[in-house]
Amino acid sequence: MQVIQVKDNSKDLVLVTELPPFLVADLIKCPSLPTLPSVAIKILKIARSENPSVNDYANAIEHDPALTMRIITLANSAFFSRTPTRVSACSEATARLGLDTTLAAVMSFSLLQNKGIDAYYQRVWMRSIIASLAARQLAINLCPDMAGQVFTASLLQDIGIIALRETYPKDSNTLYTEEALSHRQLSESEQRLFGCDHSQVGAWLAAKWGVPVALAQRICDSHSEYDIASPDKLCVQLSGPIADAWLSSHPAQSLVTVIREFETYQGAHTISLRLLLENIKQQLPALADMLQMVAPPLLDNESLLSEAQQLLFKQTLQLNARLESQQAELASLRQRQDELEERSRTDRLTGLANRAWLEEQLQKRFLLCQEQSLIMSVVFIDLDHFKKLNDKYGHQLGDQVLERFGKALQALIREGDLAGRWGGEEFLVILPDEDARAAQVFAKRIAQRLEKTPMAHNAQEPIHVSVSIGIACLDDGGFGSADELIDAADKCMYFIKRTGRGGIAVYGERGAQ
Numbered sequence: 001m002q003v004i005q006v007k008d009n010s011k012d013l014v015l016v017t018e019l020p021p022f023l024v025a026d027l028i029k030c031p032s033l034p035t036l037p038s039v040a041i042k043i044l045k046i047a048r049s050e051n052p053s054v055n056d057y058a059n060a061i062e063h064d065p066a067l068t069m070r071i072i073t074l075a076n077s078a079f080f081s082r083t084p085t086r087v088s089a090c091s092e093a094t095a096r097l098g099l100d101t102t103l104a105a106v107m108s109f110s111l112l113q114n115k116g117i118d119a120y121y122q123r124v125w126m127r128s129i130i131a132s133l134a135a136r137q138l139a140i141n142l143c144p145d146m147a148g149q150v151f152t153a154s155l156l157q158d159i160g161i162i163a164l165r166e167t168y169p170k171d172s173n174t175l176y177t178e179e180a181l182s183h184r185q186l187s188e189s190e191q192r193l194f195g196c197d198h199s200q201v202g203a204w205l206a207a208k209w210g211v212p213v214a215l216a217q218r219i220c221d222s223h224s225e226y227d228i229a230s231p232d233k234l235c236v237q238l239s240g241p242i243a244d245a246w247l248s249s250h251p252a253q254s255l256v257t258v259i260r261e262f263e264t265y266q267g268a269h270t271i272s273l274r275l276l277l278e279n280i281k282q283q284l285p286a287l288a289d290m291l292q293m294v295a296p297p298l299l300d301n302e303s304l305l306s307e308a309q310q311l312l313f314k315q316t317l318q319l320n321a322r323l324e325s326q327q328a329e330l331a332s333l334r335q336r337q338d339e340l341e342e343r344s345r346t347d348r349l350t351g352l353a354n355r356a357w358l359e360e361q362l363q364k365r366f367l368l369c370q371e372q373s374l375i376m377s378v379v380f381i382d383l384d385h386f387k388k389l390n391d392k393y394g395h396q397l398g399d400q401v402l403e404r405f406g407k408a409l410q411a412l413i414r415e416g417d418l419a420g421r422w423g424g425e426e427f428l429v430i431l432p433d434e435d436a437r438a439a440q441v442f443a444k445r446i447a448q449r450l451e452k453t454p455m456a457h458n459a460q461e462p463i464h465v466s467v468s469i470g471i472a473c474l475d476d477g478g479f480g481s482a483d484e485l486i487d488a489a490d491k492c493m494y495f496i497k498r499t500g501r502g503g504i505a506v507y508g509e510r511g512a513q
């Protein structure tokens, strides 16, 4: 029977995920939920007091001879013993271990005594033990003042598994089995089944027992996002994957993940993983022994690390190769997309802009001119007597003429101009920043080119064509839209058609509108 009142700290805990009410009810109802023996409760009470002292701890522990012996043994182990002097009294042992480690040792020992330990628990505890050693070593590098607290939190980080396994023995058969789900997969499965994972349950349970809230909080945060700003959190968070690698059946492969994580997190990348693993190797037997557990066979860290580095190198090469091929694929997709876009704006026969693209560009250019008080001219060109040409020489030759004319037009424009086929034998050229005079010069050049250059041959006979051209410039007519501008140029072109073809008319000039 517990003689000391447990202080419930669970209300002060900030959980990442609130425990669903059904889960809290089930946990509270669970008859086999781990409880703490009175000695651990006493220790926790002292831990919560204003000025806990190692002597107070020692006095509480001494009531339990088995625990006392374990604590003394632990204090004399290589892990804690920096001098050859052996301690023989509980007070000396607690002084050597420090408050946090004593608290962690008492709680873990009590929990392990309390529950019969099967193979699965053995594995869970071994993970916690290795994690606690890793976390402590990380903390010595990253936040030495918090090494003790980090050690304790890491040792207790998986107690939620015990609580969940006891509360839901049926689900546990599939979830908590010997076949190792990765820790992350386990956490995801727990989330699905219980609405939260064991880090939250463990934190809640520890707070219920009355452990200091800061400790429960660290248990809670053991699975949260990596936090570079809180090195103490980071130590606990990194400790799990290190323990997983240690216990993995493919340790080198698992170490690759750890190396990657070390490289990612500022601070952690300066820590020697080699030294860290060596430390675990040295300290594991004593801590396992204190908790009456059998440590797994120790690893040859040297060859393990070099294997992991090789794997990492290979994976990086593969990753780079994959990245390169993805980039090449992306480039070819982009090129294909560019080609498709280009095709969607191009008139197939002449290679010039098609009508849709001309209209789009005209609208854009018109708005720009309005906004920035710019000018532009449009030149509307219609081939003369094209029907006759088709009728006389055939459609194919007609096509050839259109194609050659397109090429000639393209050769005559300057960068920034846009020439396109408006439809049939009609063409349109947009001349940004050009007034009617400049557009007229351009139109004359077209007419001259057509005079000089035949657009096709029929049995060696050169075939010349002429064009009727209408020009409208934005600053000549107070045009309200791009359509009105085209309309004006079109009308001018028709004026030429009506008055004999083969000429140029400018909007606003005598007779042309």
Ligand SMILES: Nc1nc2c(ncn2[C@@H]2O[C@H](COP(=O)(O)OP(=O)(O)OP(=O)(O)O)[C@@H](O)[C@H]2O)c(=O)[nH]1
Binding pocket: 349, 382, 383, 384, 385, 386, 387, 388, 390, 394, 395, 396, 397, 398, 399, 402, 423, 424, 425, 497, 501
């Ligand atoms: N070969 C060919 N002919 C086309 C194409 N598109 C339109 N045409 C022809 O171009 C001719 C245009 O005839 P009209 O609109 O009467 O014009 P026109 O004969 O040039 O007479 P005017 O414009 O008054 O000088 C029609 O016979 C159309 O069939 C084309 O892609 N290829």
